[in-house]
Amino acid sequence: MSIHYIWLIAGLLFIIGEMFTLDFSLACIGTALLVTALPAYFGASFLIQAVFFAVIAIILFLTVRPIALKYLHKNQSVKTNVDALIGKQAHVTEEINAEKKTGRVKIDGDVWQAVSDSVIALDADVTVEKIEGIILTVKKI
Missing domain, CATH: 2.40.50.140 (Nucleic acid-binding proteins)
Structure with missing residues (x-):
């Protein structure tokens, strides 16, 4: 099995796992794993793939996750x-x-x-x- 399939399968599993947590952490990791399948498909070394994954995951955690959490959990503080x-x-x-x-x-x-x-x-x-x-x-x- 090619490494890019492993990245894809892992990414899909993390995104499926996100459906059970709803804190957007697994979605960020899953998306980074899916995107990392691209350099793997084009034959990049594993080191480049790992660095690519880390950079994408950090970017998603710092940019997309806070925005998603803001809209995903905006009604959490409902007063009763x-x-x-x-x-x-x-x-x-x-x-x-x-x-x-x-x-x-x-x-x-x-x-x-x-x-x-x-x-x-x-x-x-x-x-x-x-x-x-x-x-x-x-x-x-």
Whole structure:
């Protein structure tokens, strides 16, 4: 079996393995292995093939992999539960007054107790800044 077939088979195996890992490491190595089959096919020495493989793999790891990871894992930091409320808009259903310790807002159909540094009138729109327990800290938009 010619060496270029070995490079091709190894490259395909690494790319198939990538389907199980999804971190794009095996894809970079697999692509470098596939590309290295070209100099092997044209009769380059094994040393040249090895250097060619190393250079291509490094280039792919430094350029393509970070870009691929950015788009492949862009939804990994999805906030859930109450953390998803930070930054959302809410509607004031009871005047928010820090001195009286009153205030309620409605967000996504749920009514929450709310506090703010300033008095916020009924029917105003606010943005959720932070959450402490069951109390939302809000700011007028």
